[in-house]
Amino acid sequence: MISGVFKTSIIIALIPFALIACKKQEPEQQMPIRKAPAVQQPAAQNPEALDNSAGIASTIEVKRRNPFQSHIIMMKGVENGSQKPKGPLECCELNMFKVVAVVVSHNSYALIQAPDGKRYIVRHGDILGAREGKLVKIGDRGITVREFIRDEDGKVSSSADVELTLPDKGRK
Numbered sequence: 001m002i003s004g005v006f007k008t009s010i011i012i013a014l015i016p017f018a019l020i021a022c023k024k025q026e027p028e029q030q031m032p033i034r035k036a037p038a039v040q041q042p043a044a045q046n047p048e049a050l051d052n053s054a055g056i057a058s059t060i061e062v063k064r065r066n067p068f069q070s071h072i073i074m075m076k077g078v079e080n081g082s083q084k085p086k087g088p089l090e091c092c093e094l095n096m097f098k099v100v101a102v103v104v105s106h107n108s109y110a111l112i113q114a115p116d117g118k119r120y121i122v123r124h125g126d127i128l129g130a131r132e133g134k135l136v137k138i139g140d141r142g143i144t145v146r147e148f149i150r151d152e153d154g155k156v157s158s159s160a161d162v163e164l165t166l167p168d169k170g171r172k
Helices: 004-022 071-076
Strands: 098-103 109-113 119-123 133-138 142-150 156-165
Touching: 098 142, 098 156, 109 133, 109 142, 119 133
Parallel strands: none
Antiparallel strands: 098 109, 109 119, 133 142, 142 156
């Protein structure tokens, strides 16, 4: 039998040889270098880019949008981008909205439900409805929105106040 001290001294003596064997140099494999494809001209300018068997262009350019870019910034580049982008509360007529709750205090606000079922908190001065209605009053029974009616030139021709009230609960 070999004693434990002898075994450990043999193992310690063999460790440098194992480390030297592991450092054996192997020839490095270089990764192939890919070259960027040459920019091709559109099919109308380059007749060789057409596939004769199918009669279609062999290269298709796909324009992808940046998913992290703001929709508002993208609208500025559009032809009608000078117009202010509309929010979710400017989607439809005022009679489609329901007043769910009202909190009357120094900083009053109301909770309204849009036609799509989502609920929004609105405050004095918020824009509401398809005709750019402005929230002018928050009372204990509901809210009042002033809609502006514009003519062809974009000038305000008249305005109308529309009241949206809380639904009456069955009181006894």
